[in-house]
Amino acid sequence: MKSVRKLSGILAAIMLFAFASGCQKTENTSSVDRTGSTPTINPIQVAALKGPTALGMLNLMNSDKETENYEFTIKSKPDEVVALLTSKSADIAAVPTNLAATLYNKNSSVKLLALNTLGVLYVLEKGDTIQSVKDLKGKTIYSTGQGAVPEYALNYVLEQNGLTVGKDVTVEYKTEHTELAALMAADKASVAVLPQPFVTTVTSANADVRVALDLTKEWENVNHTTLTMGCLVVRTEFLENNQPAVEQFLSAYKESAKKAVSDVEGTAKLAEEFDIIKEAVAKKAIPACNIVYIDGQDMKTKAIGFFNVLHQANPKSIGGKMPDENLYYINK
Incomplete structure (x- = not known):
């Protein structure tokens, strides 16, 4: 609280x-x-x-x-x-x-x-278990931007790392960044994809939340193009x-x-x-x-x-x- x-x-x-x-x-x-x-x-x-x-x-x-x-x-x-x-x-x-x-x-x-x-998209984690995209296997990821670039970017990075949404990873979408940020603070979401500046908002408010992955870098690692x-x-x-x-x-x-x-x-x-x-x-x-x-x-x-x-x-x-x-x- x-x-x-x-x-x-x-x-x-x-x-x-x-x-x-x-x-x-x-x-x-x-x-x-x-x-x-x-x-x-x-x-x-x-x-x-x-x-x-x-x-x-x-x-x-x-x-x-x-x-x-x-x-x-x-x-x-x-x-x-x-x-x-x-x-x-x-x-x-x-x-x-x-x-x-x-x-x-x-x-x-x-x-x-x-x-x-x-x-400007980042994977946030409450904890220290995610060191690579493959570590997302079996986890539920909360995100925003369904039907837009955040969804396409996340799905692409997951697929290129051998993970299938709905099979290896569960993704649940929220309408607003503020809603998702509040869920992380309330221990109702342990892994989330958020853009800046909401990343800074969450990490500043809760020392237990850290930036686990930079989706821009992960995109470039598998595609050699630029997000x-x-x-x-x-x-x-x-x-x-x-x-x-x-x-x-x-x-x-x-x-x-x-x-x-x-x-x-x-x-x-x-x-x-x-x-x-x-x-x-x-x-x-x-x-x-x-x-x-x-x-x-x-x-x-x-x-x-x-x-x-x-x-x-x-x-x-x-x-x-x-x-x-x-x-x-x-x-x-």
């Missing part, structure tokens, strides 16, 4: 991180100034999800050296960002990587600009009419992402300021959030490898088919 009470206090501070829809600040638009060689009549509209995919742009959002070229909107759910893109209320967006393929396969309305977040959870996309029409401005944004975003990694304390403060996540949790979670900036041919290679695995697991996860070459934006 002591762990539950301790955990509930932390969860109360960040439970809007991934799923909340009622936070006023989330729905507001944040403006940031930016100078550049390509003037635009209206600010470029940039959308992001309230989570790891937004962390890389925090320093850009906070920049005080620029002039109103960008307006940022932070949303809680992927479908809210999709609505902004389809209504042309957003020009550029940070979204789950598989969503880029889904949107493209629907009507070629977006292009993939860069990968910005690698895997990519987040990316930047642009509306195809906007790119065709504003390519220099898009290039300018990418350059600024790249520097912002680098600073997120190199200046964790400063970025953690911004995470709370922009209502993404509380500073104390962000400070511990950011180093494990795999914030990156990968574009060009390397982006394409990593994305194709990721999409191939998802397509084999469930074609619907990427819109029914492998996207063609035109999804990928590579400035030659």
